[in-house]
């Protein structure tokens with residue numbers, strides 16, 4: 001199966017770029033969109049339905065999908081709009097296409113990769129727009145780091161349960177947040193501020209190696225884990241899992257032709 005993975009298209013900060021169409025579009029079977037397409041996820045679904053009407057799309061929300069809205073309400077609207085179409089909005093859900101199972105969730109982080117999750121949460125809470133621009137509890141509360149941590153724990157439970165189910169075909173995880181503590185040395189979406197890294201990445205390498213039955217079945221790692229959020233390009237096998245990030249990031253800005261991640265490849269297709 002040929003996958004067309006990308007993330008962080010950030011349509012809200014994009015002028016003069018659009019998804020390759022017609023002959024410029026690569027041959028693919030399933031598009032994989034690992035979040036940060038646009039604030040308000042229902043707008044992202046509409047954008048995808050207009051541009052990719054003829055192939056399955058796996059769409060997972062990034063943090064930006066919830067900006068200016070309620071994190072659960074925008075997901076509900078997106079799922080209502082996507083219901084019965086070729087766009088699969090996944091939040092702790094799976095879908096099987098052909099013999100390939102996709103498991104998707106935004107994921108968030110445990111804020112702990114710098115060794116002190118309390119400090120990680122405090123710094124992220126102070127500095128990150130995620131904890132200023134997102135509402136939760138039916139718009140009643142501001143979304144805070146502890147909400148993100150709860151979502152992270154539920155997401156990891158979901159992923160691990162799925163990885164421990166018996167299966168025969170390939171398995172693909174799609175998350176927005178990064179499942180490894182560090183990637184390249186290239187400057188990325190963390191704004192080069194290592195104190196914010198705990199809000200971008202967590203260390204899930206234990207899910208990339210086989211593990212014995214713990215009562216939920218033996219853990220068989222995913223074949224592929226597509227992610228975004230850090231605005232970097234990444235393609236490496238860790239343990240038994242291939243990790244791929246193909247993020248555009250912000251831009252192009254008016255009058256420019258460049259964007260955050262110069263290595264973004266809008267025609268990247270990978271085989272699984």
Ligand SMILES: [Fe+2]
Pocket residue numbers: 008010036062064189229230231249
């Ligand atoms: Fe992003």
Ligand SMILES: [Fe+2]
Pocket residue numbers: 036062063064176228229230
């Ligand atoms: Fe993001």
